[in-house]
Amino acid sequence: MPQGLDVGTMNLLSARQDGNETVFVQQRNSFVEIDYSDMAEQMLSRSDVLHIRKDDRVYIVGDDALNFANIFSEETRRPMQAGILSSDEQSAIPMIKLITEQVVGQPEFPNERLFFSVPADPIDADVSTLYHQKTIESLLTDMGYSPEPINEGMAVIYSELANREFTGLGISFGAGMTNVCLSYYAVPVMKFSIARGGDWIDEQAAQATGTPVDKVTSVKEEDFALNFETDVGGIEGALSIYYDNLLDYVIENIISEVDEEDVEEGLDVPVVVTGGTSSPDGFEELFAERINESEIPFSISDVRQAENPLYSVAQGALVAARSEEEREGQNEQAEESDTTAE
Numbered sequence: 001m002p003q004g005l006d007v008g009t010m011n012l013l014s015a016r017q018d019g020n021e022t023v024f025v026q027q028r029n030s031f032v033e034i035d036y037s038d039m040a041e042q043m044l045s046r047s048d049v050l051h052i053r054k055d056d057r058v059y060i061v062g063d064d065a066l067n068f069a070n071i072f073s074e075e076t077r078r079p080m081q082a083g084i085l086s087s088d089e090q091s092a093i094p095m096i097k098l099i100t101e102q103v104v105g106q107p108e109f110p111n112e113r114l115f116f117s118v119p120a121d122p123i124d125a126d127v128s129t130l131y132h133q134k135t136i137e138s139l140l141t142d143m144g145y146s147p148e149p150i151n152e153g154m155a156v157i158y159s160e161l162a163n164r165e166f167t168g169l170g171i172s173f174g175a176g177m178t179n180v181c182l183s184y185y186a187v188p189v190m191k192f193s194i195a196r197g198g199d200w201i202d203e204q205a206a207q208a209t210g211t212p213v214d215k216v217t218s219v220k221e222e223d224f225a226l227n228f229e230t231d232v233g234g235i236e237g238a239l240s241i242y243y244d245n246l247l248d249y250v251i252e253n254i255i256s257e258v259d260e261e262d263v264e265e266g267l268d269v270p271v272v273v274t275g276g277t278s279s280p281d282g283f284e285e286l287f288a289e290r291i292n293e294s295e296i297p298f299s300i301s302d303v304r305q306a307e308n309p310l311y312s313v314a315q316g317a318l319v320a321a322r323s324e325e326e327r328e329g330q331n332e333q334a335e336e337s338d339t340t341a342e
């Protein structure tokens with residue numbers, strides 16, 4: 001059975017079909033490095049914490065990293081930054097490899113197909129996604145998979161717009177990036193990313209209010225809503241300002257990236273928003289309001305949020321992998337019947 005994998009700055013998620021159900025496995029894309037000690041040894045031997053030991057250092061990866069960081073007063077680190085492998089983190093590749101192995105597991109058979117998400121090149125940062133893509137690809141090949149990249153925005157179209165003939169605008173608001181894709185009948189006509197997302201909102205709001213970033217992130221994830229109540233000077237007020245700013249920035253860039261020739265006249269397209277950053281109450285309404293009052297060069301039928309904002313990219317990668325497999329199956333059958341006909 002094929003698999004889908006969402007490779008995100010904050011979360012790695014796999015999706016696999018099990019009968020009628022889709023099973024997701026998720027880990028934080030994060031790790032912590034601590035000194036090896038008797039206490040560390042005891043804590044590690046008691047549980048199934050994902051870790052590796054290297055001489056007198058221990059690396060704990062995934063969801064447990066944060067707990068260990070708190071207990072041992074260390075900071076968590078991340079293999080990725082702004083949507084791609086971090087060039088400032090020497091341990092990025094071995095760490096993301098461990099987390100990926102845990103999330104995707106062993107292939108069920110050699111060269112099992114696996115589609116993994118990759119961002120489009122960002123239009124506002126001078127980085128290429130190629131090195132990131134090729135590195136992830138070779139890690140997955142080493143694990144015994146047959147990997148194939150799929151654009152993250154296109155994965156959103158696959159998971160959310162199957163009943164709209166894979167036509168629409170898909171936007172994934174992640175931690176490190178925002179990915180945008182416009183597709184007509186499963187053909188992407190525009191795709192790009194911007195190097196801003198939830199992390200950017202957190203950093204800006206932290207700076208503006210003089211609050212530690214982690215504090216801002218927890219306020220945002222716990223009970224923050226994008227309503228019209230004002231909280232002048234507070235953390236929530238600052239979060240609202242930067243949310244607003246991010247939405248306008250995304251819409252502005254859609255307008256400047258869309259080529260009018262690519263737009264199908266007379267077709268109203270649906271818009272789907274997803275990703276962890278789209279979670280707060282009021283996000284969907286705010287985005288709908290902003291895009292409807294903008295000068296966007298195509299007409300929009302409706303704006304909605306994905307049912308599971310954290311799962312839709314992995315789900316879409318799985319849908320793409322399965323449809324590729326079906327297509328191949330059909331080709332093989334066609335070839336066989338050609339041979340019989342001869």
Ligand SMILES: Nc1ncnc2c1ncn2[C@@H]1O[C@H](COP(=O)(O)OP(=O)(O)O)[C@@H](O)[C@H]1O
Pocket residue numbers: 007008009010011012173174175176177197198199217220221222275276277278279280309310
């Ligand atoms: N309930 C929530 N409210 C607001 N933001 C959230 C919530 N849950 C997660 N996030 C934010 O979503 C981002 C992670 O989303 P995700 O789609 O997994 O990103 P990535 O694909 O980049 O790893 C982080 O910035 C996180 O703070």
Ligand SMILES: [Mg+2]
Pocket residue numbers: 006007008009011174275313
């Ligand atoms: Mg993601």
